[in-house]
Amino acid sequence: MAFVIGTIIASFSYVVGVRLPQQQNWWWARSQCPHCQHMLHWYELVPLLSFIWQRGRCRRCHARISWQYMAVELIGGLVSALFFTVYGASLQWLLLLCLLMFCVIVSVADALYMIVPNRVLLFVGIPLCALYSLQQDVYSMIVGAAVGFTLLYTLHRITGGVGAGDVKLIFILGAIVQIQQLFMLLFIACLMGFCFFFWKRQHIMPFAPALCAATLITLYIEQLQWLTLY
Numbered sequence: 001m002a003f004v005i006g007t008i009i010a011s012f013s014y015v016v017g018v019r020l021p022q023q024q025n026w027w028w029a030r031s032q033c034p035h036c037q038h039m040l041h042w043y044e045l046v047p048l049l050s051f052i053w054q055r056g057r058c059r060r061c062h063a064r065i066s067w068q069y070m071a072v073e074l075i076g077g078l079v080s081a082l083f084f085t086v087y088g089a090s091l092q093w094l095l096l097l098c099l100l101m102f103c104v105i106v107s108v109a110d111a112l113y114m115i116v117p118n119r120v121l122l123f124v125g126i127p128l129c130a131l132y133s134l135q136q137d138v139y140s141m142i143v144g145a146a147v148g149f150t151l152l153y154t155l156h157r158i159t160g161g162v163g164a165g166d167v168k169l170i171f172i173l174g175a176i177v178q179i180q181q182l183f184m185l186l187f188i189a190c191l192m193g194f195c196f197f198f199w200k201r202q203h204i205m206p207f208a209p210a211l212c213a214a215t216l217i218t219l220y221i222e223q224l225q226w227l228t229l230y
C-alpha cells in the first residue's frame, strides 16, 4: 500500500514538474498524449500498471511514452515503501511523502528545463520546513540551512558551477536534514555529480536531482543508524 501511494504521489509530482515551468494549467488540465493530443482516460493514468499494460505506448497513436515516467513512479513507490518500513504509519512518514513530492517536482523541473521554480520553493518548500520544525530541533535546522546556503553560495560565486536555484534549494534541504547530516548530504550529492560527469562527459548538469536524492538517502541512513543503536 505504501508503495502504491508513493507511485501516485510521484506520478502527480512528475506532471507538475513538467507543466509548472511552462506556465501550463497544471492543476485542472487533463493529461494528454504529447504526440496526438489524445485526452487520457483515468485507466490510462494508473501509475506503472497503465505503462506496462500499454507496453509503453499511447493507446491511440502508438507513440512511445517516455520511460522516465515509469522510472519516477517506480522510485517514488520504492522510497515510500522503504521509509514505511522504518517510520511505520506515522506523522513522520506523511512528512516524508510531502518531501518526496517536493523532491520530484524540483528534480523533474531541473532535469528538463535546468531551473528550480521559485514558486515550488516558496509554496511547497517553506511550509514543508515549517512542518518539519514541529518535529525537529529548530536551532539545528537553522544552522543546517545557513551552513549549506553559505557553502553553495560561495561555490556559486567562485566557480559558477553551482546554479542559483541549487543554492536556494540547499537552504530548504539543509534545514530538513539539519546540520548533523548536512555534510553527508553534500558528500553523497557530489559523489553523484562526479558519477554523472564521468558517465555523460557533460560539463553542465542539473544538480537539484542529486541534492534531492542525497537528502532522501541521508534521511534513510540516519534512520537505519537509529534502528541498529536500539
Ligand SMILES: [Zn+2]
Pocket: 033, 034, 035, 036, 037, 038, 058, 059, 060, 061, 062, 063
Ligand atoms: Zn498518442
